[in-house]
Amino acid sequence: MEEFVMAEITPALVKTLRDRTNAPFGDCKKALVEADGDMDKAIEILRKKNTAIQAKASGRETGDGRVGLWVSEDGSTGGLIDLRCESAPVAKNEMFVELATDLAKQVAMKGVAASAQAMVDEAHHSQAGKTVKERIADVVGLLRENIQPHRMGRYEGGQVGGYVHHDGTVGVLVHCEGSKSDQALLRDVAMHIVARTPMAISRDKVDPALIEREREVSKAQAAESSKGKPANIVEKIAENRLNTWLKESVLEEQPFVKDESKTVGELLKAAGLKLVSFTRFKVGEATA
Known part of the structure; x- marks a missing residue:
């Protein structure tokens, strides 16, 4: 009778598995014992374990998270993602930060999926044989929290740049027309958008109904503060109030946050760039 050894x-061997999977030392040892020392089998055991943890956590609320950003080296393509988790400590964890950047790259390379579920079903952009869901499961297995993609944004062509606030809660992706790439400037413009929260690029992009509502507010405020003055003066005061509101609200007319002697529009024009669009995500904000 043959003896089993x-x-x-x-x-x-345990360290090699840990280096390849980032799994805890104890989990790696258990997986290798179960796999009788076979590295590939041990990796599959850990993957199945992570998937089970992911399924168990999937129903829990994801009230925290981080915005992930990735822009190609030539500035021609970029992706932005609002990635959610359950708690602030996990949102700040290095593995979660790395995952957010990786999934932003997924969006940039594969496009904006029709839904979060469609995204997690995609093949991962660089890890052969693995889906996005399995890539997320690797991190869920380590951090033990529900992790879900929430929103995605992507631009391609022209000049693309972006910025994520140091705490990861707000991020912006910008898209410009122009032949000259200036990643530093695009980063600064994205940082401005993070700080100043413009509602649109230019006046013609603001919802007309919103302008009319603000015009009525301006008229009521002007009438109250200018009682006894001629109607044409009151009307002029109201229009000035509306004009001030628009200057404060549209990106091209806002004073640049790092040099208020120039507007954002003037800064971009001087660089030969024209802003086409921007996407701004803030973790936890209400979405339509």
Whole structure:
């Protein structure tokens, strides 16, 4: 009768598995024991374990998270993602930060999926044989929280740049027309958008109904503060109030946050760039 001999699970073997998967030392050792020292089988055991943890966590609320950003080296393509988790400590964890950037790259390379579910079903952009869901499961297995993509944005062509606030809660992706790439300037414009929250690029992009509503507010405020003055003066005061509101609200007319002697529109024009669009995500904000 042939005697069964169990493979020796050495610390070096466990370390190799840990380096490949980031799984805890104890989990790696258990997986290798179960796999009788077979590295590939141990990796599959860990993957199945992570998938089970992911399924168990999937129903829990994801009230925290981080905005992930990725822009190609030539500035021609960029992706932005609002990635959610359950708690602030996990949102700040290095593995979660890395995952957010990786999934932003997924969006940039594969396009904006029709839904979060459609995205997680995609093949991962660089890890052969793995889906996005499995890539997320690897991190869920380590951090033990529900992690879900929430919103995605992407631009391609022209000049693309972006910025994420240092705490990861707000991020912006900008898209410009122009032949000259200036990533530093686009980053600064995206940072301005993070700080000043413009409602549109230019006046013609603001909802007319919103302008009319603000005009009525301006008229009521002017009438109250200018009682006894001629109607034409009151009307002029109201229009001035509306004009001030628009200057404060549209990106091209806002004073640049790093140099208020120039507007954002003037800054971009001087660089030979014209802003086409921008996407701004803030974790936790209400969405339509």
